[in-house]
Amino acid sequence: MSEHVRTTTADAAAVPHAPLRAGEALLRVEGLVKHFPLTQGIVFKKTIGQVRAVDGVNFTLNAGETLGLVGESGCGKSTVSKLLMSLERPTAGSVFYKGTDITNLKGRELRRLRRNIQIIFQDPYSSLNPRMTVGDIVSEPWDIHPDVVAPKDRGRRTRELLERVGLNPDFVNRYPHQFSGGQRQRIGIARALALQPEIIICDEPVSALDVSVQAQVVNLLAELQQDFGLAYIFIAHDLSVVRHISNRVAVMYLGSIVEIGSEDDIYEKTAHPYTQALLSAVPVLDPAVRAHKKRIMLTGDVPSPANPPSGCRFRTRCWKAQDVCAEKAPELVDRGQGHPVACHFAEAVQVVEALDVVDEPLPATEPGLSAPGSRRIGSAPADRSEA
Ligand SMILES: Nc1ncnc2c1ncn2[C@@H]1O[C@H](COP(=O)(O)OP(=O)(O)OP(=O)(O)O)[C@@H](O)[C@H]1O
Numbered sequence: 001m002s003e004h005v006r007t008t009t010a011d012a013a014a015v016p017h018a019p020l021r022a023g024e025a026l027l028r029v030e031g032l033v034k035h036f037p038l039t040q041g042i043v044f045k046k047t048i049g050q051v052r053a054v055d056g057v058n059f060t061l062n063a064g065e066t067l068g069l070v071g072e073s074g075c076g077k078s079t080v081s082k083l084l085m086s087l088e089r090p091t092a093g094s095v096f097y098k099g100t101d102i103t104n105l106k107g108r109e110l111r112r113l114r115r116n117i118q119i120i121f122q123d124p125y126s127s128l129n130p131r132m133t134v135g136d137i138v139s140e141p142w143d144i145h146p147d148v149v150a151p152k153d154r155g156r157r158t159r160e161l162l163e164r165v166g167l168n169p170d171f172v173n174r175y176p177h178q179f180s181g182g183q184r185q186r187i188g189i190a191r192a193l194a195l196q197p198e199i200i201i202c203d204e205p206v207s208a209l210d211v212s213v214q215a216q217v218v219n220l221l222a223e224l225q226q227d228f229g230l231a232y233i234f235i236a237h238d239l240s241v242v243r244h245i246s247n248r249v250a251v252m253y254l255g256s257i258v259e260i261g262s263e264d265d266i267y268e269k270t271a272h273p274y275t276q277a278l279l280s281a282v283p284v285l286d287p288a289v290r291a292h293k294k295r296i297m298l299t300g301d302v303p304s305p306a307n308p309p310s311g312c313r314f315r316t317r318c319w320k321a322q323d324v325c326a327e328k329a330p331e332l333v334d335r336g337q338g339h340p341v342a343c344h345f346a347e348a349v350q351v352v353e354a355l356d357v358v359d360e361p362l363p364a365t366e367p368g369l370s371a372p373g374s375r376r377i378g379s380a381p382a383d384r385s386e387a
């Protein structure tokens with residue numbers, strides 16, 4: 001049970017940019033669980049089990065920070081993001097926004113909360129309505145929240161948002177199919193910014209993009225965070241992608257967080273065998289480092305979340321597993337490594353020395369973009385001349 005005071009009103013959720021109480025996280029997740037029923041039959045559906053998509057997730061997100069959420073496909077990352085957005089209702093657990101329990105908000109209170117927490121989806125092709133112009137897509141949130149921008153200012157504000165995300169504002173009347181994948185993701189970012197949120201959940205925002213464009217979009221998100229004081233939950237299945245934008249990283253396996261800590265904790269003092277395996281798979285550019293690098297090959301498939309292993313869920317693929325691992329689920333606690341790790345035999349090791357995997361110039365130009373500002377990850381300035 002948390003030491004924080006639980007309130008049942010949605011006051012904090014209703015007031016955008018309301019001040020945070022001292023010591024309170026912007027977002028706090030406690031014991032979040034989502035089980036989907038596993039059904040059989042077409043006409044007479046019978047529940048034959050549960051898919052344990054999310055099974056006891058705890059974390060906090062502080063104002064202005066980025067929490068990376070990393071794990072293999074199917075480990076529950078998107079389900080966590082949907083629970084945070086109240087797009088799914090949890091089986092158990094709570095989500096607090098500025099200390100207020102927002103888990104069961106409905107109707108008007110939920111709409112007001114959504115102003116403060118926005119999401120960018122993985123697939124920039126399916127997340128934009130193909131029949132709407134870019135201008136209509138970006139300004140649509142103001143139909144639901146008309147107090148954010150007065151109708152007379154919407155045209156100007158839409159153009160400003162397009163410009164801010166690096167798109168040519170003259171493209172305001174074009175349709176999504178007239179843009180590249182990276183440009184469409186920028187449209188999604190502009191739409192997310194329209195309501196001036198405090199938190200943006202980025203659900204694999206660059207996974208569907210070319211490597212050259214990924215860096216541009218990550219850099220843009222980093223710039224916007226600085227400018228608007230945004231907090232991000234940045235979801236990815238690759239530890240190298242989240243490193244450059246995250247202050248802290250949480251590693252998920254089969255519905256639970258197995259390790260969480262600062263960038264230094266996760267990349268330099270990696271303590272969970274699963275994180276060590278993920279990190280050992282990250283490509284290293286420096287040939288000298290690459291020569292010394294050991295690759296940890298995981299054997300076996302990820303078990304089904306409908307039938308997870310007893311005890312530690314990673315035990316069927318873990319080279320360190322012992323009898324106790326099948327009997328007792330390890331808690332996510334600090335066992336002397338300096339950060340919480342869910343492993344009975346956690347030991348901090350440096351998997352890869354001087355890991356420098358993305359800070360290399362990328363051959364990056366995407367036609368039809370306006371030039372972004374400062375660039376954190378190497379990428380050439382983009383050219384806005386083409387669509
Ligand atoms: N509506 C649903 N009904 C039943 N099962 C679901 C539902 N949504 C998700 N799942 C299951 O829950 C598990 C977690 O899915 P989720 O989409 O959260 O994973 P993910 O980590 O986001 O994966 P990816 O990296 O592929 O996006 C998967 O086994 C998935 O099949």
Ligand code: SF4
Binds near residue numbers: 272342
């Ligand atoms: S608890 Fe056991 S099986 Fe699980 S990660 Fe640690 S050593 Fe491996």
Ligand SMILES: [Mg+2]
Binds near residue numbers: 077078079203
């Ligand atoms: Mg997903």
